[in-house]
Amino acid sequence: MGDDQSGLGSYVGGTAQHDADVVILGMGAAGEDLGLRLADAGLDVVGIEAELLGGECPYWACIPSKMMIRAANLLQEARRANGVAGRVEVTPDWAPVAARVREEATGDWNDSYAVARFESKGGRFVRGRGRFVKPGTVASGDAHYVARRGVVVATGSRPRIPSIPGLSDAPYWTTRDAIKADSLPSSMIVLGAGGAGCELGQVFSRFGVDVTIVEAEDRILPLEEREASDAVAATFEAEGITVTTGARVERVEGSDELISLGLADGTTMSAERLLVTAGRAVDLDGIGADAAGIARADGYIGVDERLRAADGIWAVGDVTGHPMFTHTALYQASIAAADILDEDVVPADYRAFPRVTFTDPEVGAVGMSESEARAVGVVVGVALKRLPATFRGWLHGPGNDGLIKLVVDRESGTLVGATSVGPHGGETLGLLSVLVHARIPLREVRHMIYAYPTFHGALGEALGAYARGIGKVIDPDYPIDDAFEW
Numbered sequence: 001m002g003d004d005q006s007g008l009g010s011y012v013g014g015t016a017q018h019d020a021d022v023v024i025l026g027m028g029a030a031g032e033d034l035g036l037r038l039a040d041a042g043l044d045v046v047g048i049e050a051e052l053l054g055g056e057c058p059y060w061a062c063i064p065s066k067m068m069i070r071a072a073n074l075l076q077e078a079r080r081a082n083g084v085a086g087r088v089e090v091t092p093d094w095a096p097v098a099a100r101v102r103e104e105a106t107g108d109w110n111d112s113y114a115v116a117r118f119e120s121k122g123g124r125f126v127r128g129r130g131r132f133v134k135p136g137t138v139a140s141g142d143a144h145y146v147a148r149r150g151v152v153v154a155t156g157s158r159p160r161i162p163s164i165p166g167l168s169d170a171p172y173w174t175t176r177d178a179i180k181a182d183s184l185p186s187s188m189i190v191l192g193a194g195g196a197g198c199e200l201g202q203v204f205s206r207f208g209v210d211v212t213i214v215e216a217e218d219r220i221l222p223l224e225e226r227e228a229s230d231a232v233a234a235t236f237e238a239e240g241i242t243v244t245t246g247a248r249v250e251r252v253e254g255s256d257e258l259i260s261l262g263l264a265d266g267t268t269m270s271a272e273r274l275l276v277t278a279g280r281a282v283d284l285d286g287i288g289a290d291a292a293g294i295a296r297a298d299g300y301i302g303v304d305e306r307l308r309a310a311d312g313i314w315a316v317g318d319v320t321g322h323p324m325f326t327h328t329a330l331y332q333a334s335i336a337a338a339d340i341l342d343e344d345v346v347p348a349d350y351r352a353f354p355r356v357t358f359t360d361p362e363v364g365a366v367g368m369s370e371s372e373a374r375a376v377g378v379v380v381g382v383a384l385k386r387l388p389a390t391f392r393g394w395l396h397g398p399g400n401d402g403l404i405k406l407v408v409d410r411e412s413g414t415l416v417g418a419t420s421v422g423p424h425g426g427e428t429l430g431l432l433s434v435l436v437h438a439r440i441p442l443r444e445v446r447h448m449i450y451a452y453p454t455f456h457g458a459l460g461e462a463l464g465a466y467a468r469g470i471g472k473v474i475d476p477d478y479p480i481d482d483a484f485e486w
Helices: 029-040 056-060 062-080 095-105 112-120 175-179 195-206 226-238 326-340 370-375 391-396 425-438 457-463 468-474
Strands: 010-012 015-025 045-049 124-127 131-134 137-140 143-153 187-191 210-214 242-244 249-254 259-263 268-271 273-276 308-310 313-315 354-357 362-367 380-386 403-409 414-422
Touching: 015 029, 029 045, 029 056, 029 112, 029 326, 056 062, 056 175, 062 095, 062 175, 062 195, 112 124, 143 326, 175 195, 175 273, 187 195, 187 259, 187 268, 195 210, 195 226, 195 273, 195 354, 210 268, 226 242, 226 362, 226 403, 226 414, 259 273, 313 326, 354 425, 362 425, 370 380, 370 403, 370 414, 380 457, 391 457, 391 468, 403 457, 414 425, 425 457
Parallel strands: 015 045, 015 143, 045 124, 143 313, 187 210, 187 273, 210 242
Antiparallel strands: 010 015, 131 137, 137 143, 249 259, 259 268, 308 313, 354 362, 362 414, 380 403, 403 414
């Protein structure tokens, strides 16, 4: 399967030429989903992918990392039993985690099933790198693929490696190495405290690795609300994870046994492994974007609300510069597919964009942060309710660190952003996302009936929707009575 000579059409100037309705350049999550949908609709689809069909998410990111997080959280929940439900002694073992990632999540990093699934729909899969040679024509290997209806660019991104002296010569890990690890080092430095760095750093720490997280900004999770960053940082400190923020790394040196980082303040730190989680980058030169007449916007492919990048060219996923998440890519793929199939299209709208960082406590966020809302002129109102001072948070006990923060447009009385931190913070986010997306006035939400006691009920408590009298008992200083006339 995946023979690049399948569907041979003709030769032009000695080059094999294959015609198709749609050529998809990059078969990650978005490309695969789009290809399956278009093939189901009867189009002749060619999908070109240099690595594994399905991309980063199922093999090196979302799926295997959440398996790892689940295992680490089980260990921590067992530790929390002491003093609450008896006494538990925990002995971490990475071997079953690595086995589950290898066998259940990734099929030992084998995409044969995904390729067979795509081809069973009539799709043609090409294993190789693709590059535009002109608008509508993509070269891969010795063949050209000519799209009758259009080309979709879905080539994703790759780890961004900072330009730090010595780093390129050091045996650092990227997230791919971390996901594929069969055994763990005794110590690790994580360079970058965004979502991936914080998630993996906490996982490895809970399995006994001595973890230090280094971040150039003044706090971890710098794109989230400061209160969320503080909550996760407090948990990291309690669990023995060392966090160094505001740090500029000036040099890296080391070997397979020990890697050292030199910071601008003269500090040196060393560990057995260095994990680089400094964001992701796209490669538009590598796909010949200029040859296709694709306009660039801040280093990404500029697209309109239908994901059109140029005449007969669509782009979806990381290459568009919108938040680099699988759900972004799948959302965009559905819009592009509808446009290609001449179906009714609901234009892309990122106003209620949700995201989750799967640390413990879990951080869910949607829409604008408080500072973002103020920056665009929203007349902001804020409600901040600490999770331990809610009914469910209080009775949950150990592991109840967290909060719910609401960012309100006072003029319209609607929610423009929210953050939910705590156990299952990403699940509580669902309700908050609906409120932002649908622009539901909060006065309506105040009259809902909230199941009790639940984590999502914290929204009602934050709004003073119910149990105002009893609520004062566990949170006497919360300003229920006078702060929420939205």
